[in-house]
Amino acid sequence: MTTRWFGAPVQRVEDDRLLRGHGRYTDDIDEGALECCFVRSPYAHARITSIDASEARAMPGVVAVFTAAELPFGGVDLPLLIPHPNLTHGRTQRCLASEVVRYAGEAVAFVVAESRYIAEDAAERVQVEYEQLPVVITPEVAARAEHLVHADVPGNIAAEMLQEVGDVDAALASAPHRKKLGFRYERGAASPMEGRAVWARWSEAERKLTVYDSTQSPTSIRGGLAVLFGLPESKVEVIAPDVGGGFGPKIMLFYPDELLVPYAAMQFGRPVKWTEDRQEHFTAVNQERGQVHDVEVGFDADGHVLALSDDFIHDGGAYTPYGIILPIISAAQLPGPYRIPNYRVRFRDMYTNATPTSPYRGAGRPHACFVMERTLDAIAAELGLDRIEVRRRNLIQANEFPYDVGVAWQDGNTVVYDSGDYPELLDRALKLLGPKPPGDSIGMGLGIYVEGTGVGPYEGAHVQVLVSGRVVAATGIPSQGQAHATVWAQVVADELGVDVKDVEITSGDTRGFPWGVGTFASRGAVTAGNAMHVAARMVAEKARQIASDHLEADPADLELVGGQVRVKGSPDRGMPLGAVAVLSNPVRYAFGGGTEAATQFATKPRPGRPLQDGEYPGLEATGYYSPPGSTWASGCHAAYVRVDPKTFRLEILKYVVVHDCGRVINPLVLQGQIEGGVAQGIGGAFYERLAYDSDGQLRNASFMEFLIPYATEIPPIEIDHIETPSPLNPLGVKGAGEAGVIPVGAVLASAIEDATDIPITEMPLSPLKLYELSR
């Protein structure tokens, strides 16, 4: 194949309409929709003793107030997305709570009105009486089990899992040096700039439900709604239109609104819309990152890690809708790029009276990376060795792939790194970082990580050449800004020999492609990208077959170049792809485009039926890609920081990233992913902390107090790449979406400790935290 588009810094095709204000986000869709508002629990743990919505229902402009009692599915537990044998006490919430609320912000009633203004007025008039129950906040308090989040879950333990590779006790016992360490990571939030939103319309005439949802997984929403409402999937259309950032929590299956809005639309015969406001986003949308780790490490005098034991508790929140993916990832990714011959990890997933957790960009990895990198720093400090040298001595070498870590991965396989060159990452990062700038209170930090990307089970794609010669392609996964319309077009354009501008991509619309999984876990490029490649290659093959009859050449001698199928070495012997599209259909009807060209190539009579077994009309194909296992991206970040010795303000003087995501489809898009990820990492390390108080109230539920960095807080990021292609997929790509964020906490912790001599064992930090630690 030619590689003209693949790897090129193609400017985004989606920009024009977004820049003109013609993007179409869920809240932009109106059509006279009724608007909604939730009544949410003000308490983190309480028994509901009564709900009286009569006053609210009587207000002008109020169409309905639903409580659990009014819903046919009011008593149904919402799905548990990913069951696991170790999740012995999985619990999910109901659409609307009717007995007990287990986090502040849990939905209790749902108001449907003529406008959001009226809905908010009415929500204030819904009288809910609560009897407060003891609140369990933080995983440490949950582990003490003095009070229970769920009365029937002993010890607040949703799941427990123990894994061991080698013989940790024996290795620790014989290790020349042993050290015990404790680490803590607090909750953060993804906070996409667009909150969540759902719009739905029911057509009685067609008996068809149409839902616009700012989700990362429209295909799964479709499946669930079809079952709940007893409709064939073909009668449920779910579209993720433009989505204003996702970063993980826009996929949960189901948030209550994703059922209630369609249900209300079916009840009232009018479109219904719910758009989350920023305040409720802080408590109603899933969060992540809370973990507490107890580590014991054994090592030799040269700094080689001989054994590592980690026992951690994970703050799961009030329910486990997403199973135990997060602690599984943390456990699996903790060893990272390092050779740990004896590794034992145990975790307990704890219920707390806080918003449920599900993956947020990085998903279990930033905390794992923090623990591993801090441990290596501690080893270096203990032995008086250079931090970089200790890392170098423990890195898996480039000739050791595939490398089997031996612990369980989220897809049910074990963790096997497919390719990489970690020492090269380190060398390049150090080179890029350069010498330490002059001045006081300056520190250097560094972190290396791996990331399992491109998790299955599959994605699919449909590619079609139109008779105009233009190409349309669709996949099920939506975009939240990852430039799918550009990068898939690059993949398809290469296979079909057309210009990238002639390829139009539809994604995240079940009408365009009904099957798929979703955009999360750095999987889009690997799964959907390869599906596009597979489908486009099938189309190319079909084009060669059809054209071979007419060009009187063997298909193997044909190539697709410049919008033509032509004989290799004889550019004059070719036909336009549009003409091939005309010929692909035994029925002729088309105007223009390739039609006229095709008349020069009248269908050759051939024996048998016009469409023979296995043939289908149209120059199109549907292809799927199902990865054999995750492909492992990696990277090294390093930084120089200055910490003001008096105010403890952080200044990042230089931040460098060397990244390996296999073959790069579009360096501009990749650069944007990494720059954005690092910024989010810096936010999570030094600015953003979800501050719950002991009664479970989030004290900083606004952008005034939850401090997402502005441009002034984010330095320029210098980026370099290496490419170790993945042997697992045809394109050789690995995921890159989460790469930027993973090691930032570890890097800044190391740099700040280096600058201040303040021991850092927790995240996030702040000037206040550093001031207190310095006392």
Added chain:
Amino acid sequence: MRVNGVEHAARNDPRRLLSDHLRHDLGLTGTHVGCEHGVCGCCTVLLDGAPVRSCLMLAMQAEGHEVTTVEGLARDGAPLHPVQQAFHECHGLQCGFCTPGFVMSVVGLLAQNPRPTAQEIEEGIAGNLCRCTGYASIRRAVHRAVELSGT
């Protein structure tokens, strides 16, 4: 009020925010709403040429004023405004949600100060949040916009 050069009748609904009025009464959904407390900047529009938060104004307050939204920068079919063009060239957007607010802030900045220093650019974009780009490409876009706007 005049919006993008077109006069619109008032809506006598005192508590309607200007952002909601633009989006849901006038259908100008390019102005986005990200926080409704003035921090994120997604809803930034020009009021008589100066960028302001449309979530922190009542629609009735804009009566008698000229409002410019992102849709008013380049007419359909016309080339992009230099600031929009610069964002495109520099990959200054990903999900696009914060983008209209940034574009309007930068248009306002450059109207007031056509040759801003790097520091002034930094402060000029520091009132808008972006969760995708990490600001690096936005910073580059503003420098590029200065070039494209230059005479």
Added chain:
Amino acid sequence: MKPAPFKYHAPATLDEACSMLASLEDAKVLAGGQSLIPLLNFRLARPQHLIDINRISDLDRIYVRDGGVAVQALARQGEVEDSDLASRLCPLLTSAVRLVAHRVIRNRGTVCGSLAHADPASELPAVLLALGGHVMVRSVRGERLIAAEQLFKGVFETALAPDEILVEAWFPELVERYAIFEDSRRHGDFALAGVALAGDNLALFGVAPTPVLVDPQDPTADLQPSGDIEATPAFRLHLVRVLTEKALAA
């Protein structure tokens, strides 16, 4: 996050505004709205009446009065920031305004609104206090001056009577020995602690229910700041000492 219902009034004159404020129960004055409208959107403020003074003409001047800078109620912070008059006579005011949020907010927000809102972490009240300025307030009962030392009574609380409108702030001339420093988490955020130095006066903000004048040699004497998630009382005292040192050295 939509405001609760209120009645909206847009008087064309100051007299009209004053009589509305005198006759209406539970009324709030709306000027720049950059603090009030977020409170309305959160439904943390829910006045029965909103008196929008933005339609009143001749209330947006920045001019010289008694040798100082007079800033009227509708002069936007951004206009004060750009005012040559202000930077010539009272550069401390110019420096302080630049620390208020972001330019887009300052394009709408007013200096007088900041003073009337009396956020203890806000820069402008402390600057008025350090400079020994005053405000002019108006009601149907007449006009009076309130000196800065008498103006700030508590968190979001001033000496204005419920029927009074703050129509003008006056900042005395001061062209040397001035400084303002603050420590905030992000650029443009409210200060965790701040100091405004004007001549021999040092005013602190963000560390007490109101801005306070303190002894520059012992700025934390008798100071009992409150704590929040970004700063404990001890950290605030520490920052006051650090910032005072910086201001005195400037």
